[in-house]
Amino acid sequence: MALTRERIVDATVELLQRHGAGAFSLRRLGVHLGSDPTAIYRHFKDKDDLLRAVGDRIHGQILVGLPSNDSWQAIVTEICIRLRASHLAQPEMAALIRSGPPLHRNEFELTEALFAQLGRSELPPPDQAMAYHALIELTVGSAALDTEVATMDAKQRTATYDDWRAAYQRLDPAEFPHTALVGEHMYRNSADERFVVALSALLYGFSRTMPDIGDKTRAH
Amino acid sequence: MALTRERIVDATVELLQRHGAGAFSLRRLGVHLGSDPTAIYRHFKDKDDLLRAVGDRIHGQILVGLPSNDSWQAIVTEICIRLRASHLAQPEMAALIRSGPPLHRNEFELTEALFAQLGRSELPPPDQAMAYHALIELTVGSAALDTEVATMDAKQRTATYDDWRAAYQRLDPAEFPHTALVGEHMYRNSADERFVVALSALLYGFSRTMPDIGDKTRAH
DNA sequence: ACCTGAACACCGTTCAAGT
DNA sequence: ACCTGAACACCGTTCAAGT
Numbered sequence: 366m367a368l369t370r371e372r373i374v375d376a377t378v379e380l381l382q383r384h385g386a387g388a389f390s391l392r393r394l395g396v397h398l399g400s401d402p403t404a405i406y407r408h409f410k411d412k413d414d415l416l417r418a419v420g421d422r423i424h425g426q427i428l429v430g431l432p433s434n435d436s437w438q439a440i441v442t443e444i445c446i447r448l449r450a451s452h453l454a455q456p457e458m459a460a461l462i463r464s465g466p467p468l469h470r471n472e473f474e475l476t477e478a479l480f481a482q483l484g485r486s487e488l489p490p491p492d493q494a495m496a497y498h499a500l501i502e503l504t505v506g507s508a509a510l511d512t513e514v515a516t517m518d519a520k521q522r523t524a525t526y527d528d529w530r531a532a533y534q535r536l537d538p539a540e541f542p543h544t545a546l547v548g549e550h551m552y553r554n555s556a557d558e559r560f561v562v563a564l565s566a567l568l569y570g571f572s573r574t575m576p577d578i579g580d581k582t583r584a585h
Numbered sequence: 586m587a588l589t590r591e592r593i594v595d596a597t598v599e600l601l602q603r604h605g606a607g608a609f610s611l612r613r614l615g616v617h618l619g620s621d622p623t624a625i626y627r628h629f630k631d632k633d634d635l636l637r638a639v640g641d642r643i644h645g646q647i648l649v650g651l652p653s654n655d656s657w658q659a660i661v662t663e664i665c666i667r668l669r670a671s672h673l674a675q676p677e678m679a680a681l682i683r684s685g686p687p688l689h690r691n692e693f694e695l696t697e698a699l700f701a702q703l704g705r706s707e708l709p710p711p712d713q714a715m716a717y718h719a720l721i722e723l724t725v726g727s728a729a730l731d732t733e734v735a736t737m738d739a740k741q742r743t744a745t746y747d748d749w750r751a752a753y754q755r756l757d758p759a760e761f762p763h764t765a766l767v768g769e770h771m772y773r774n775s776a777d778e779r780f781v782v783a784l785s786a787l788l789y790g791f792s793r794t795m796p797d798i799g800d801k802t803r804a805h
Numbered sequence: 806a807c808c809t810g811a812a813c814a815c816c817g818t819t820c821a822a823g824t
Numbered sequence: 825a826c827c828t829g830a831a832c833a834c835c836g837t838t839c840a841a842g843t
Contacts, residue, residue, distance in 0.1 A: 587807090588807085588808085620808070620809090621808065621810070623808085623809075623810080624807080624808055624809075627806095627807065627808075
């Protein structure tokens with residue numbers, strides 16, 4: 366029953382999952398662990414340090430059972446889908462990771478896995494790095510924008526998207542003519558499906574020579 | 586000297602800009618306004634309501650003086666650059682907007698401006714909506730990931746990127762062979778430049794018929 | 806009509822004291 | 825060596841009381 370890093374991380378994951386991210390505090394964690402809240406400071410520097418450890422545990426599960434005999438685009442897509450799902454499942458942790466790369470073991474392995482796939486493309490290394498940054502930004506952004514809605518049940522979620530779409534469709538077509546034409550197509554399909562479409566466009570865009578940008582002097 | 590919504594929003598913008606986002610509280614705002622912190626509740630429902638109003642004011646400045654005789658890609662890029670800059674300048678507000686579209690006047694005008702440009706592309710309306718969502722996700726994600734670094738001065742910022750790059754380059758090449766090849770190109774250029782590259786790739790990806798995804802039965 | 810100020814129910818974190 | 829518990833310096837928000 367002794368307090369260990371492991372037991373604290375376990376309890377944190379459980380609390381974050383069971384109640385929302387907003388309902389997590391060190392005081393609640395103390396109650397859940399049956400010990401004084403401040404005992405946690407014996408094992409972690411502060412709350413951020415604890416959440417970073419939670420993040421590393423979750424990043425560690427992303428590469429488990431990843432398909433390997435697929436196109437690089439398909440594998441990159443799968444990794445990003447899983448990374449996005451992790452961020453949706455742990456919004457507190459996600460907010461922390463947004464403030465800087467954790468630079469921990471599992472994050473390095475995730476990066477290596479992405480570069481392994483981007484290395485199979487025809488992109489030269491500088492463009493692989495650019496694509497890597499763009500993939501992370503899109504994935505993290507998609508998760509951040511979807512966090513609030515993702516915690517709802519399917520019925521609520523559909524209702525929310527319907528409400529938002531309706532708000533755009535309710536606009537005066539004289540003042541908002543373009544929104545009037547496109548409004549009905551906003552927030553369609555699931556956010557997961559929209560994400561895969563965006564990801565495909567991004568990968569497609571990077572896997573061609575890009576006009577107007579990039580290093581025009583490159584070898585091929 | 587009477588308290589008005591306008592005066593409160595002004596003071597909030599000033600406080601957020603002068604000190605960081607983390608240093609903002611209703612109590613501090615009260616001191617700055619020379620009135621009791623709880624007087625704000627007479628004009629705004631709660632803190633989120635106030636930040637939403639701040640967000641709307643800032644969104645309202647994005648379209649001012651936008652070039653109009655340019656390609657749709659160039660104008661979309663300019664809008665996204667400005668939206669990203671707004672999020673970087675007001676991280677508290679940005680965090681709130683991530684939780685759902687504000688559905689306020691200025692946000693509708695921003696959406697209309699983006700659809701006006703996407704309408705000049707050859708994309709059919711459903712794809713315009715998809716592109717819109719993807720653009721927002723990339724823009725918001727890029728801003729979120731860059732917020733921490735953006736508040737630093739140029740020197741600190743470069744040092745931070747150098748540190749991060751070094752962490753990846755320090756990895757054992759036997760265990761992380763692909764990172765070894767690409768590591769030196771990570772976090773190069775400014776985050777703004779990396780964002781423009783990502784945006785171009787995304788727009789380029791959307792402006793072609795996408796393989797494997799999308800409605801294959803479309804007219805053209 | 807508008808603002809004040811006490812109060813409520815919380816936070817993360819520190820540190821001397823206990824076992 | 826490890827944990828406790830009081831204390832510090834904060835939060836957002838409510839509401840009866842003041843002017």
